[in-house]
Amino acid sequence: MTPEFDFNTGKSYQQPISEEFIERNSSLVNWCSVSLYQKLSEEFIERNADRVDWACISKYQKLSEEFIERHADRAEWDCISKYQKLSEEFIERHADRAEWDCISKYQKLSEEFIERNSSLVNWRYISEFQKLSEEFIERNTDRVSLPWINYYQKTTKNYLKISGSNTI
Structure with missing residues (x-):
């Protein structure tokens, strides 16, 4: 059938x-x-x-x-x-x-x-969607999007306060 x-x-x-x-x-x-x-x-x-x-x-x-x-x-x-x-x-x-x-x-x-x-x-997407170590974030603070890092990554630091940046 x-x-x-x-x-x-x-x-x-x-x-x-x-x-x-x-x-x-x-x-x-x-x-x-x-x-x-x-x-x-x-x-x-x-x-x-x-x-x-x-x-x-x-x-x-x-x-x-x-x-x-x-x-x-x-x-x-x-x-x-x-x-x-x-x-x-x-x-x-x-x-x-x-x-x-x-x-x-x-x-x-x-x-x-x-x-x-x-x-x-795309560093903004990397910051949001990839699991990143704090060592990686610190090596690449000039590339990652720190507001997205603070929001989406599990870290022990507030990278916006450290960098003085607050823009996305």
């Missing part, structure tokens, strides 16, 4: 639909919706690379770094930078494609990585 399926929205109302079903009905399915709602294998995406919606694939599908590298020209790098879990090595290899505001906000970054890429990261 074929699951009840809406070809306009790509949603299966009973269960996820099989990749085989999608390929058998490739001219009828809404590929944007399939790319958004169905869990797709990397092999399926590669076989249908000219049909899938790459913005949805980049945002909603779990992709390996190897897959992203093979399809670097099709991938939506703002979505990749925000929604995919990326290694620091991968980010550095693709520094020219990465969306650094998203990297700074959504990826878990080491302090060493942040310092190596200090001219690329």
Whole structure:
């Protein structure tokens, strides 16, 4: 029995639909919706690379770094930078494609990585979204946003009082 399926929205109302079903009905399915709602294998995406919606694939599908590298020209790098879990090595290899505001906000970054890429990261987002040591903060007081540090980081010091700054 074929699951009840809406070809306009790509949603299966009973269960996820099989990749085989999608390929058998490739001219009828809404590929944007399939790319958004169905869990797709990397092999399926590669076989249908000219049909899938790459913005949805980049945002909603779990992709390996190897897959992203093979399809670097099709991938939506703002979505990749925000929604995919990326290694620091991968980010550095693709520094020219990465969306650094998203990297700074959504990826878990080491302090060493942040310092190596200090001219690329968004320091306001680093101050708010990354877990930073007091030693790191003190080494980078000229780069971090001290009001955000005081508000979002667990520290034993009030860095605004120390620096005399009170602007965001």
